[in-house]
Amino acid sequence: MKDLKHFWQRTAWLRYLLSGVGVVLVYGWALRGLQVDLELLRTSVPYVVDFISRLFPPDWSVLDVAGKALVETIQMSLWGTTIGAILSVPIAVLSAQNLAPRWIQLFANLLQNLVRSVPSIVLGLLFVAATGLGAPAGTLALGIYTIGYLAKFYQEAIESVERRSLEALEVSGASWLQVAQYGILPQILPLSLGYTLYMFEYNIRAASVLGVVGAGGIGFELVSYIRGFEYPKATTMMLVLWVVVTVIDALSSHLRRRLEAD
Incomplete structure (x- = not known):
């Protein structure tokens, strides 16, 4: 039991590393599913600005x-x-x-x-x-x-x-x-x-x-x-x-x- 405990303590960095890699993979998978079009976002900025400008003055x-x-x-x-x-x-x-x-x-x-x-x-x-x-x-x-x-x-x-x-x-x-x-x-x-x-x-x-x-x-x-x-x-x-x-x-x-x- 003590040997197992010492093993987990010695490999703590490895567990943290694997957890970090897992988090990156999950977020990468989610971002891929979003299919974000950066060019479309860039070209839509003027339209967003135009819409906001129409809101003012109240x-x-x-x-x-x-x-x-x-x-x-x-x-x-x-x-x-x-x-x-x-x-x-x-x-x-x-x-x-x-x-x-x-x-x-x-x-x-x-x-x-x-x-x-x-x-x-x-x-x-x-x-x-x-x-x-x-x-x-x-x-x-x-x-x-x-x-x-x-x-x-x-x-x-x-x-x-x-x-x-x-x-x-x-x-x-x-x-x-x-x-x-x-x-x-x-x-x-x-x-x-x-x-x-x-x-x-x-x-x-x-x-x-x-x-x-x-x-x-x-x-x-x-x-x-x-x-x-x-x-x-x-x-x-x-x-x-x-x-x-x-x-x-x-x-x-x-x-x-x-x-x-x-």
């Missing part, structure tokens, strides 16, 4: 439209995140290795993977077909999209709970509900709230993408202006969204730090 006359669309976007994100968070809790519990039987875990994890494999834009199209254009479709799409990620985050939080504290409660005769209430919930609550805040912040950006398929919010106005070649108005929409996302990012980061400190 047209501030649409600030009132941007404000209304932004409020709708925040409302969509708030309700979509809340719906997704509520539905994620039972799925996360059924997915956790330290709570659910193996066969239920497999089913719940398959459900998570299924939801995550559907792009948000496809969910938007689905609910636009079901409810029509507007914010309701976007809200439902965000709710389902949120489940795929928050359920996984909640599951990992549950699985990271200290097992000894749960065993102590079980030995003292606590029921399953009491174990969850006094052993699991206090440990996962700050982390889970932090994940939920992060998802709310992310959903505001995702809601702008859903506007492409008519699912309401500021993204709908943004796409409408771009399709109408009204680029300065589109720039105003993007700037307003950028400011709001920055503010919400700062606020949610502050709240997450407070939760972790508590």
Whole structure:
């Protein structure tokens, strides 16, 4: 055993070298598959510059439209995140290795993977077909999209709970509900709230993408202006969204730090 340990220590440089070669080969393979045309990139630079130049200066006359669309976007994100968070809790519990039987875990994890494999834009199209254009479709799409990620985050939080504290409660005769209430919930609550805040912040950006398929919010106005070649108005929409996302990012980061400190 000692000889084997010494062998691995002496050949550490060889393992690092082989790992480096492996990484280079993988990235080389990926780059080859991209089929990047450097000449095309070079000749397309003037067109990119021309497009960017058409975006400026911003047209501030649409600030009132941007404000209304932004409020709708925040409302969509708030309700979509809340719906997704509520539905994620039972799925996360059924997915956790330290709570659910193996066969239920497999089913719940398959459900998570299924939801995550559907792009948000496809969910938007689905609910636009079901409810029509507007914010309701976007809200439902965000709710389902949120489940795929928050359920996984909640599951990992549950699985990271200290097992000894749960065993102590079980030995003292606590029921399953009491174990969850006094052993699991206090440990996962700050982390889970932090994940939920992060998802709310992310959903505001995702809601702008859903506007492409008519699912309401500021993204709908943004796409409408771009399709109408009204680029300065589109720039105003993007700037307003950028400011709001920055503010919400700062606020949610502050709240997450407070939760972790508590």
